[in-house]
Amino acid sequence: MRISAKGRYGLAAMVHLALNYNSGSPITIISISEKMGISKIYLEQVFALLKRGGLVLSMKGSQGGYQLARSPQEISAYDILASIETSMMEPADKTVADTQPHLENAMQELVFSKLDISVKTALTEVSLEDLLQNIESQSSPEQLMYFI
Template identity: 50%
Template structure:
């Protein structure tokens, strides 16, 4: 499955915000861009979609930025990706429906619809909280141990 850059960046930014959620502060797009090495332009477009979906809230001004609208446990990967990757969860277009409706029905009912349901079900089971915990497992230990 191929997720667009905007979808990948959006999910990464939301995971980063979930990591910072305990601080209850608003985070700027510039800060996220610098921390994750993601284009500011992509993030601006992405956060517009996330805000429209009700996943983030924002405040304008010097102390402004974005904040998660709900707790990380209450936001799923499906929530994020369906807000950004609009075409990812649309019904598959007909391929040969006019000339061969039997083959079209077979493809839709036996392949495309079950695949779509499986992807949706899986993404709905993964919360930002789960992704933060997984990211923590992969952080490099930057502390040093000194022996004398």
């Protein structure tokens, strides 16, 4: 299933914020954009969506930056993608211009809403904390020696 570039960048950026969650201090867009290898100006657009979704706090001005609005356990992949991929998360358009409404109803009930629920459930089940733990697990034990 297709995830847009913004959606993927948003997920990755949120993991970076989560890694920084305990420091208490904000982290800048430009530092994240450098880690991710994308332009600062493009990532700004992603953060605008995350902010609108209430997932991050921002501080303007020098020494400013972004922080998670709540703990990594309390932020799901669904929260993030729902803030960014509006077309993915909006309920399926059912109109099929069919003369029989019974057919449209059946498609809506059995296929489209079922699909919407399934996607929402799957994405709600994974949190930023889960992603952090998975990343940690990949870096240990043998691989730890390859890092500083």
